[in-house]
Structure formats: structure tokens, C-alpha cells
Amino acid sequence: MSPAVDALRRAIAAYGERPALQCGALTLRYADLDQVVAQRSAELAGLGAARVALSLDNGIDWVLWELALLFGGRICVPVPGFFSPAQQRHVIDSAGIDTWIGPLPAWLADAGFGERQPGIFQRRPPAAVEVPRGTVKITYTSGTTGQPKGVCLDGEAQLGVARSLSVLAQADGVQRHLCVLPLATLLENIAGVYAPLLAGACVVLAPLAEIGLHGASGLDPARLLDSLAAARPHSLILLPQLLQVLVGAAEHGRALPDSLRFIAVGGGRVAAQLLRRAEALGLPVFEGYGLSECASVVCLNTPRARRIGSVGQPLAHVRLRLGEDGEIQVRGARMLGYLGEAAGAGGWQAGDEWQATGDLGHFEDGFLVVHGRKKHQFITAFGRNVNPEWVEAELAQQPAIAQAWVHGEALAHNVAVLVPRAADCTDAALEAAVGAANAALPDYARAHRWLRATAPFGAANGLATANGRLRRDALRQHYRAAIAALLSVPADEVRA
Numbered sequence: 086m087s088p089a090v091d092a093l094r095r096a097i098a099a100y101g102e103r104p105a106l107q108c109g110a111l112t113l114r115y116a117d118l119d120q121v122v123a124q125r126s127a128e129l130a131g132l133g134a135a136r137v138a139l140s141l142d143n144g145i146d147w148v149l150w151e152l153a154l155l156f157g158g159r160i161c162v163p164v165p166g167f168f169s170p171a172q173q174r175h176v177i178d179s180a181g182i183d184t185w186i187g188p189l190p191a192w193l194a195d196a197g198f199g200e201r202q203p204g205i206f207q208r209r210p211p212a213a214v215e216v217p218r219g220t221v222k223i224t225y226t227s228g229t230t231g232q233p234k235g236v237c238l239d240g241e242a243q244l245g246v247a248r249s250l251s252v253l254a255q256a257d258g259v260q261r262h263l264c265v266l267p268l269a270t271l272l273e274n275i276a277g278v279y280a281p282l283l284a285g286a287c288v289v290l291a292p293l294a295e296i297g298l299h300g301a302s303g304l305d306p307a308r309l310l311d312s313l314a315a316a317r318p319h320s321l322i323l324l325p326q327l328l329q330v331l332v333g334a335a336e337h338g339r340a341l342p343d344s345l346r347f348i349a350v351g352g353g354r355v356a357a358q359l360l361r362r363a364e365a366l367g368l369p370v371f372e373g374y375g376l377s378e379c380a381s382v383v384c385l386n387t388p389r390a391r392r393i394g395s396v397g398q399p400l401a402h403v404r405l406r407l408g409e410d411g412e413i414q415v416r417g418a419r420m421l422g423y424l425g426e427a428a429g430a431g432g433w434q435a436g437d438e439w440q441a442t443g444d445l446g447h448f449e450d451g452f453l454v455v456h457g458r459k460k461h462q463f464i465t466a467f468g469r470n471v472n473p474e475w476v477e478a479e480l481a482q483q484p485a486i487a488q489a490w491v492h493g494e495a496l497a498h499n500v501a502v503l504v505p506r507a508a509d510c511t512d513a514a515l516e517a518a519v520g521a522a523n524a525a526l527p528d529y530a531r532a533h534r535w536l537r538a539t540a541p542f543g544a545a546n547g548l549a550t551a552n553g554r555l556r557r558d559a560l561r562q563h564y565r566a567a568i569a570a571l572l573s574v575p576a577d578e579v580r581a
Contacts, residue, residue: 137185144291148290150186162176165267186206216424222243356478379442398453465495475526476489500533500571516535
């Protein structure tokens with residue numbers, strides 16, 4: 086057992102009678118947690134489990150099995166419920182899974198799994214891909230390509246991040262954290278489970294449907310707000326679109342729990358105007374930044390050090406610097422490598438070296454401001470560099486706009502393709518929303534023209550990944566002719 090994992094185990098044992106996990110009427114104390122996790126770890130050893138797919142809804146069971154795998158040094162492979170069956174099958178096969186915990190889906194019937202005991206299925210897997218020494222978790226990022234990529238992490242990297250976050254949680258008096266995001270998401274796993282447990286806090290859990298989340302992007306705002314009212318948490322982790330729901334509800338008079346002390350938001354660019362709206366409502370919202378390759382969180386704003394428009398200052402376990410072209414480089418906790426790829430693939434090297442993240446940014450008085458992905462940046466016909474995520478975030482924080490994609494490579498005008506938040510949204514309402522977003526942008530970055538999308542961007546039509554990231558090449562191909570017609574230019578001028 087690594088020193089970091091041993092430290093987590095000792096912390097759990099030390100907190101004794103404090104509540105550790107709560108789900109509905111069931112509460113486990115830290116003393117209970119230590120004992121139950123030890124039992125499950127012995128169970129896994131008896132089964133000879135080596136690489137385990139964890140496919141459970143949010144709840145106490147998920148946390149107990151995940152900790153049992155961590156303490157036993159076995160490889161945990163969370164299976165995101167928002168992945169398509171094809172993506173989930175890729176995860177199972179590429180990781181060489183021998184044990185599946187959770188309901189076995191019908192589409193996995195031909196994979197050779199047999200039930201060893203209720204809820205646990207095993208098979209003799211095909212020859213497993215070698216993983217870097219020390220790997221205890223393979224987390225899959227959907228990225229912008231068809232197949233998810235496996236990121237191999239050890240316990241030291243994950244718990245290094247959790248330690249930094251636990252210090253902040255204790256400083257802010259956070260004793261109840263409500264898990265809103267799926268536990269298969271690395272951010273919630275590290276910041277929503279490991280960090281609170283290191284801090285002796287209570288992790289409040291509920292099935293995702295009770296929270297109001299359905300599939301990749303389905304949301305029931307009323308359920309989400311009711312869950313907050315019932316749980317009265319001190320902290321939450323939200324994606325930008327969930328923050329938009331909270332802010333909108335509060336602006337329309339919905340009372341939010343006065344227990345909230347820290348609402349972390351990340352997973353995508355957050356419009357500064359949305360953060361200012363939250364601040365005006367007195368909501369304790371703090372933007373952060375991280376990557377799976379860095380075991381999640383790298384920077385975070387806090388009540389003691391906050392600058393709207395930035396993603397905060399680096400956490401204690403990492404150092405950051407900028408390359409000559411403004412690319413963010415990081416040193417500290419990070420992955421062991423990509424599953425199935427040679428060491429150094431994707432620019433990530435072994436050892437404690439500076440690593441390029443692929444993101445562009447700059448510092449303001451020690452606070453990091455992220456511009457967007459280096460590979461997404463486009464250059465207009467007037468030679469101005471534009472990071473489309475910046476413009477898209479400003480557009481999508483407008484109440485009328487649910488999704489936005491912006492394109493302007495070598496064009497005289499930037500074009501936004503917009504998905505309205507409501508089917509009956511008028512063109513006039515969209516035009517007004519674009520105008521409001523443009524008011525916060527410099528002329529060269531504005532959405533000069535716009536189109537109404539033919540359908541929402543999603544995994545089903547191939548225009549976004551399962552977790553909502555835009556597939557930019559697919560969008561360009563899909564809307565190429567429409568953009569060319571709008572701008573009265575040849576279609577071959579609408580290029581990447």
C-alpha cells in the first residue's frame with residue numbers, strides 16, 4: 086500500500102464516530118466504513134479480482150467498492166453511465182476487465198461474464214493490455230474522438246490532489262458534501278469522495294435520478310433544487326450548465342439552502358457574467374480547472390483568493406508555468422500514462438518533468454486565466470486569434486441559448502450555430518441573446534452572424550461527445566454548406 090493510500094486509511098480509522106457516508110436514511114460512521122471496506126477488500130481477494138469495472142449508480146455501495154479496490158491495490162475502472170453501449174464495451178475490452186460490479190447490461194451478454202455472487206460477474210478476459218506499474222485506476226475521458234481514452238493513475242497522484250482540496254475544505258468549514266455529478270466522473274470521485282474523507286466530512290449520496298440527472302445531458306431542475314433543499318450541504322461540484330440552473334432559479338425567487346459555503350464549478354469554461362450573477366445573489370461559487378491527466382483539479386478559486394474570470398491559483402501539490410506560445414505547463418501529480426500507448430505518448434513524459442496541457446492561458450497576479458484548447462483556436466481572415474470556447478461560454482450563459490458552436494477560421498465573420506433552450510424560442514430572442522453576449526466581447530471575437538441549429542448537439546447525431554463536448558470537425562462538416570450560404574462564400578472556404 087502506498088504512503089498516500091495508507092494515510093487515507095489511517096484518516097478513516099481516526100475519525101471514529103463521525104458520520105462518513107449518508108444515503109437516504111442510511112448513515113455509515115467512519116468506524117463502520119473502515120470495517121466494511123476491509124470486508125469487501127477481502128472478498129475481492131477471494132475472487133481473485135484484478136481489473137474491476139465499477140458500474141453502479143451513485144450511492145454508498147459505489148464508495149465502499151471503490152475504497153476496497155484502492156486499499157487492495159486492485160485496478161478500478163469506473164464505467165460512466167453516460168457513455169454509449171459501444172463506448173462502454175470499448176472500456177471493458179480495452180482495459181481487460183475480469184470482474185464487473187453492478188447490474189450486467191444485456192449488450193454485455195456475449196462477453197463471457199458469469200455471476201459469481203449477487204451483483205458481481207467474472208470472466209476469463211482476453212490477454213490484458215499492460216498497464217504502468219502502480220496503476221490503481223483507469224479513468225476514461227471521452228475527449229472529442231469516437232473512442233474514450235484510458236488514463237492510468239496511481240494512488241499517490243489522486244490523493245495528492247485530494248489532500249490539497251481537503252485542506253481547503255477544512256479551512257472553509259465544509260462538513261457535508263453532496264455528490265451531484267456521477268461518481269464515475271474523476272472530478273467527483275477525487276474532490277467529492279477522497280477529499281471529504283481526508284477532511285473527516287460527511288459525503289451525502291443519492292441516486293442520480295433523485296438528484297435530477299438523466300443520461301448524458303438530461304436534467305430535471307426541480308429535482309435538483311429539491312435535493313439541495315433536503316440535503317442542506319456545505320459544498321457541491323457543478324458543471325457550468327448546472328450552475329446556470331441554480332443561478333436562474335435563484336433569480337426567479339427560488340430559495341437555495343443557506344448552508345452552502347463552497348460551490349465549485351468546472352468541467353468547461355464558465356462565462357464571467359454568469360459568475361457575477363452568482364456573486365450578486367450571494368452564492369459562494371468558485372471556478373476551478375483540471376485535467377484527467379493531472380488526476381483532476383490543478384487550480385481553484387477560494388474565499389480567500391478569488392478572481393472572477395480566472396480559474397484560481399495552483400493547488401499546493403502542483404506548479405504551473407506558461408510556454409512561449411502561452412500553453413499551460415504543469416508539474417506535480419499526474420497520470421502514469423495512457424492505456425495501451427507507449428510512455429510519452431501525447432507529450433506526457435515519465436518522471437517529474439514539465440508537461441504541456443494543450444490549453445492556452447495567462448497569469449494575472451498569480452491567478453490563471455484559461456483561454457481554451459490550443460488545437461481549437463482559429464485565426465480569422467483579419468489575422469486575429471480566437472478561442473471559440475470563450476465565445477461559446479458567453480453565448481450559452483444567455484437564458485435563450487442552450488448550446489453554441491462558433492467557427493471563423495480564415496473567415497471575415499465569425500458564425501455561431503445556436504441551439505435554443507426552448508423549442509418556441511423566436512429568432513428575435515436569439516438575436517437579442519447574441520447581442521447581449523457580444524457586448525462582453527471584443528469585436529474580433531464576437532459572433533458576427535448566427536444560424537439556428539437543426540437539432541441539439543449530442544452523441545446520437547455525432548455532434549458532441551457523450552459528456553457534452555463539441556465535436557468540432559463533425560459540426561464543421563454538418564454546417565459547412567449552411568455557413569457558406571449565410572456568408573455567400575464557396576463551401577471550400579469554410580475549412581478547419
